[in-house]
């Protein structure tokens with residue numbers, strides 16, 4: 058099928074730091090010259106819209122100048138991995154709660170939601186807690202320094218099929234009783250720190266779908282143009298089938314493709330989200346600082362033996378993998394790169410300090426055994442082997458190397 062993605066997430070809010078702009082920016086790719094282009098455009102829009110609802114934080118892509126890095130994916134969220142966070146925050150309180158100073162690094166912090174989530178959840182540590190975010194993307198760091206955010210809710214009345222995502226539940230669900238005690242506390246903290254600004258407003262999920270639909274209908278009504286496009290499509294199909302005969306079974310007649318496209322555009326034109334703006338006071342996150350930095354220079358960024366916890370979640374793939382958002386694979390020298398990162402982490406961490414990776418790093422094309430080997434070779438042990446968490450992502454520093 059040409060148009061095959063389900064689009065929305067039922068009755069959920071998502072938080073999106075800069076969503077109004079993002080929604081607008083998302084319309085600007087792929088200027089359509091033909092219906093065939095329109096089809097790929099609809100697919101691309103579905104892809105991006107799906108991605109947007111997969112995360113309740115920042116939705117942004119940034120083309121890096123470095124060919125090594127490719128397109129940076131800056132998605133993040135408040136309270137993104139609550140199971141891990143609960144363990145890590147309890148560990149901090151138990152192990153370091155009486156220390157004079159507690160330093161947490163939020164590595165690859167994107168727009169700062171993780172750092173601010175930790176600041177909210179550990180606010181009883183008040184003055185002795187420092188949270189230092191760094192990210193390679195300077196635009197994200199600028200946004201992290203601003204304490205506004207948005208909640209976005211998909212409207213229930215759309216006939217599109219929805220993706221359901223647990224990570225959104227904490228701030229967005231109406232069924233608060235379904236949340237764990239920890240998740241309820243996260244939600245309450247958000248309510249203490251962030252205050253609604255004005256009333257929620259509606260934004261289209263696919264801002265240009267209406268216009269595209271009108272254009273499509275005009276083309277379908279114009280016999281001459283229709284025939285021209287049909288011939289172009291058939292010619293493209295003929296070339297494609299010659300190159301890849303296995304695709305022959307999947308190709309549809311032009312009329313059917315147009316019907317599908319029209320149906321999808323009609324649904325998209327009626328899909329809306331409700332956006333609510335929030336702001337936290339300027340002084341709310343005074344213990345969070347954000348700066349530009351590269352994980353490969355960790356050893357130069359922080360003093361030896363100075364950090365209690367380094368969070369480096371959902372970002373290793375940018376450094377260990379080649380490829381782009383659609384498909385990634387490990388670089389040949391990934392083991393050496395990971396070894397260098399692990400050595401530097403060992404240097405900056407205090408004894409019994411923690412390193413936290415994402416719960417599902419392997420989803421991004423990373424071979425988890427490379428992380429495991431580098432950590433074990435450089436003075437770390439798993440804090441716990443959690444059967445629900447296949448990636449075993451929390452490491453404790455057990456020796457200086």
Ligand SMILES: C[S@@+](CC[C@H](N)C(=O)[O-])C[C@H]1O[C@@H](n2cnc3c(N)ncnc32)[C@H](O)[C@@H]1O
Pocket residue numbers: 129130131132133134137164165166167168171191192193194197350351352353369370371372375376415
């Ligand atoms: C998907 S986001 C993850 C954000 C956050 N850690 C989380 O889990 O929600 C990945 C982030 O890694 C950052 N990044 C990529 N390569 C980096 C590097 N070498 N050093 C620091 N940050 C990097 C990107 O700019 C992006 O903001």
